Amino acid sequence: MNEPDRSTESTALVALRGVSFAYEEGPPVLTGLDFAVHEGRALALLGRNGSGKTTLMRLLSGGLRPHAGRLTLGGEPVRYDRGGLTRLxxxxxLVVQDPDDQLFAASVAQDVSFGPLNLGLSDAEVxxxxxxxxxxxxxxxxxxxPTHLLSYGQRKRAAIAGAVAMRPRVLILDEPTAGLDPDGQERLLATLDRLRAAGTTVLxxxxxxxxxxxxxxxxxxxTPGGVHTGPAAATLARTExxxxxxxxxxxxxxxxxxxRARGLLAESAAGPRTAEELAALTE
Structure with a gap:
């Protein structure tokens, strides 16, 4: 069973309500799922391979349609016609894990312009x-x-730029740091921080x-029993x-x-999230 959404916000930006989905001739991937993305949050989605993470993200972005339940945008059910999907x-x-599945134009600028051009915007706005x-x-x-001359990290950034050019309120990233070296990971996280500061909600x-x-x-x-959402530190301390x-x-x-066991950190104090924070606590 899904845990109740503990957000104080009354309406999610985008949400799945009672959603079930299975691929053709396959077992159910998600059953009766409730999942919401609220404005201003940095939300991490975790689970074992085959748990349904990619399916959930494709349902949120309209790439898949639920067999039962509904997708809502601003509290209103999404229509799966041209107008409804354009609004969504x-x-x-959604930016997929492998940038080569998303990049197709000859140059970076051409690729990034594809989405805005499809919205019918003026050349100046594009x-x-x-x-x-x-x-x-x-x-x-x-x-x-040329996109085929980019490094892997540059291709990742170009793929994300194509999504950012649509000026979404919610940016969904599938394993964005996979395949990046430590410097590339840090640069990407700094970029996500800037996007969040500018008002983009990131999943x-x-x-x-x-x-x-x-x-x-x-x-x-x-988990096999459903999705469990909560504050990062508290939820990631639940060993079972x-x-x-x-x-x-x-x-x-x-x-x-x-x-805490050695009296070096108060029970109410936040624990370290990075090696640098740990070193600072023990100085």
Whole structure:
């Protein structure tokens, strides 16, 4: 059973209500799922392979249609016609894990312009959005670069820029740090911080519990019994729930437990989320 949504906000930006889905001739992937994304949150979605993370994200973005239940946008059911899906995709954008599944145009700027052009915007507005998105992802210098000559990290940024150019209120990222070196991960997280500061709500699917503890305000754990959503630190300290989700305890949670047991951290104090925060606590 899904845990109740504890948000104080009355209406989610986008939500799945009582949703069930199965692929053709396959077993159910999601059954009776309730899941909501609220404005201003950094939400990490975690679960074992095959738990339904990618399916859930595609349902949220309109790439899949639920067999039962409904998708809502601002509290209103989404219509799966051209107008309804256009309205959804100007609010919610999904960036898939492999950028090569998303990039197809000859140059970075051409690729990033594809979505805005399909909205029927003026050339001036399209250029403005492309420039804004490239600057946000720190790849303005790559505007004319052929996409097939980009590094993997640059391709990741270009794919995200294409979504950002749509100016979505919700940006959904499937394993955005996968395949990036530590410097690339840090640069991407800094970019996400800037997007959030500018008003974009971000949902990130990841297997990395340490990243989720560090980055997210809230986490959603997909288990065989349903989805469990709550504050990041408290939810990622629930060892039985983590076991059900096929995840390990984050090192920051374990470190906080040791520090509290030795009287080095007050019970009410937040535990370390990074190595730097741990070092600062022990100085």
């Amino acid at each position: 995709r100007t609010t919610v954008q 250029r403005s959005r492309v420039g804004e998105a490239l600057a946000a992802l720190d790849i303005a210098a790559l505007a004319d670069r 990130m699917a990841t297997h990395d519990v340490d990243l989720a503890l560090r980055w997210a305000d809230e986490v959603a754990l997909l 729930l983590l076991r059900q989700a096929g995840l390990r305890l984050p090192w920051g949670v374990a470190a906080a437990s040791v520090l």
